[in-house]
Amino acid sequence: MRNEYPLHIGSSTLLLLADKAIYWPEQQALLIADAHFGKAAAYRALGQPVPQGTTSHNLQRLNMLLSHYPAQQLIFLGDFLHAPKSHAPATLAALSHWRAQHAQLQCILVRGNHDKHAGDPPANLNILTVDEPYLMGNFALQHTPAPHPTHHVLAGHVHPTFRLQGKGRQRLTLPCFHHQPQMTLLPSFGDFTGGYVMENTPGNFICVTNGQYLWPVTSSPADPVSADSGQAEKC
Numbered sequence: 453m454r455n456e457y458p459l460h461i462g463s464s465t466l467l468l469l470a471d472k473a474i475y476w477p478e479q480q481a482l483l484i485a486d487a488h489f490g491k492a493a494a495y496r497a498l499g500q501p502v503p504q505g506t507t508s509h510n511l512q513r514l515n516m517l518l519s520h521y522p523a524q525q526l527i528f529l530g531d532f533l534h535a536p537k538s539h540a541p542a543t544l545a546a547l548s549h550w551r552a553q554h555a556q557l558q559c560i561l562v563r564g565n566h567d568k569h570a571g572d573p574p575a576n577l578n579i580l581t582v583d584e585p586y587l588m589g590n591f592a593l594q595h596t597p598a599p600h601p602t603h604h605v606l607a608g609h610v611h612p613t614f615r616l617q618g619k620g621r622q623r624l625t626l627p628c629f630h631h632q633p634q635m636t637l638l639p640s641f642g643d644f645t646g647g648y649v650m651e652n653t654p655g656n657f658i659c660v661t662n663g664q665y666l667w668p669v670t671s672s673p674a675d676p677v678s679a680d681s682g683q684a685e686k687c
Contacts, residue, residue, distance in 0.1 A: 485608025530564020530595025564595030
C-alpha cells in the first residue's frame with residue numbers, strides 16, 4: 453500500500469496523495485478541490501445538528517501535507533468557503549491563524565460555484581482569486597469539469613467516489629481520483645461534503661483513497677500499464 457501515486461500526463465508527472473490532494477513537483481504546487489471551509493458552521497446557523505471542528509481538522513491536514521511536500525503554491529480548485537454563513541467568526545479566526553503560519557505561501561483560488569455565493573475569501577487571507585480556466589503549464593486548472601480545447605483539465609466540483617464490492621454483498625464507497633484522457637477529477641478535500649459515485653469504464657483510471665492509503669482501480673484486470681491509458685498497476 454502507498455500514500456502517493458504518480459500519474460503521468462504528457463510531459464508532466466503529478467503525485468496523487470492519499471489525503472485527497474495532488475502535488476505537482478515541477479511547479480512545487482499543492483492542489484486541492486472543494487475544501488468547503490465553514491460548511492458545518494453554515495449548517496449550524498440553520499439549526500442543523502452537525503459536527504464541530506471540521507475546519508480545524510482540515511487545516512491540520514493541510515499543515516501535514518505542507519510539511520511533507522515542498523510547496524511554493526497552494527491552489528484551491530473552487531469552493532473555498534461553503535456559503536455566506538461560512539463567514540462565522542470562529543471559522544474566519546481559524547483560517548486567519550492558519551494563513552499567518554504560512555504567510556510566505558502563495559495561495560490561489562480558482563472560483564467555483566459556491567464561491568460565487570459565499571464571496572471571495574477575506575482580504576487578510578491574502579488569497580489571489582481567479583476565474584476558470586487558470587492555465588498553468590500543460591494544465592487548465594478549473595472547478596467545473598468541462599473539457600478545455602488545448603490543455604488537460606484538473607478539476608473538482610463533483611466530489612468523485614467509487615464503490616468497492618466484495619464477497620457477501622459487501623460494499624464500501626470511498627473518495628477517488630478519476631482520470632480520463634482530457635480531464636482528471638480530484639476528490640473533495642473537505643470533510644462532511646458527500647460525493648458522486650463514478651463508473652469504472654474503459655479508458656478511465658480510478659484511484660481510491662481512505663485518507664491514508666491509495667488503491668488504483670483498473671478498467672481491465674490484465675497487465676499493469678501506465679495511467680495514461682486508463683489503467684494502473686496493482687498494489
